[in-house]
Amino acid sequence: MTHHVSFFTRFAQRISHAAGEPYTFTTGLGLVIVWGLSGPLFGFGDTWQLVINTSTTIVTFLMVFLIQNTQNRDSAAMQIKLDELIRATPKARDTLLDLEELSEDDLEKLRAEYERRAERARKALSARRTPGTSSESRR
Structure with a gap:
């Protein structure tokens, strides 16, 4: 059995793994805080809002496909094991x-x-744990 894994598969697995790490969450949270604090500097304008909306939309859109690829592979491997x-x-x-x-x-x-x-x-387990009662008397 060959263990050659495609570039995309390796990439998707690495990104999916990294996305679940605490430092990734902390980095994302930090970016949102910096964005929020920069609001007064940019007058809370439309461009300021567009920056966060566009960037989060793009990241979310791409992550859906990467995570789905990894999940599909994991599910297939689990199914084979079962x-x-x-x-x-x-x-x-x-x-x-x-x-x-x-x-x-x-x-x-x-x-x-x-x-x-x-x-x-x-019911059988319960009957074994309750001495002196039959399964008929509990119906």
């Missing part, structure tokens, strides 16, 4: 390997099935 765990677990159902390809209705049916299983497991 698929491998399902495949390697003897009692797991292989039909769960491609759930992301199912319709919303099919996903809802599976979700409901797992909610019923979870409810049964909670």
Whole structure:
């Protein structure tokens, strides 16, 4: 398996990582404070307002695509890892390997099935924790 990663992928990952760092937030906050304090110098004019509006719009617009690229890659990698765990677990159902390809209705049916299983497991756990009571008497 080759580990060649495209320039864009490396760039997007680095920018996405840097965007989540405390120093990035501090830098952004500092820029906003400087902009705000410079208001009186520029008479709180239209150009002064346009500077912050335009710069934040451009940064936001570009960051959406970079973060989405990184999130798509992370989601795909996580899905592959989960698929491998399902495949390697003897009692797991292989039909769960491609759930992301199912319709919303099919996903809802599976979700409901797992909610019923979870409810049964909670009731069984509760019955084990409450000595002297049967599951029939709590219904």
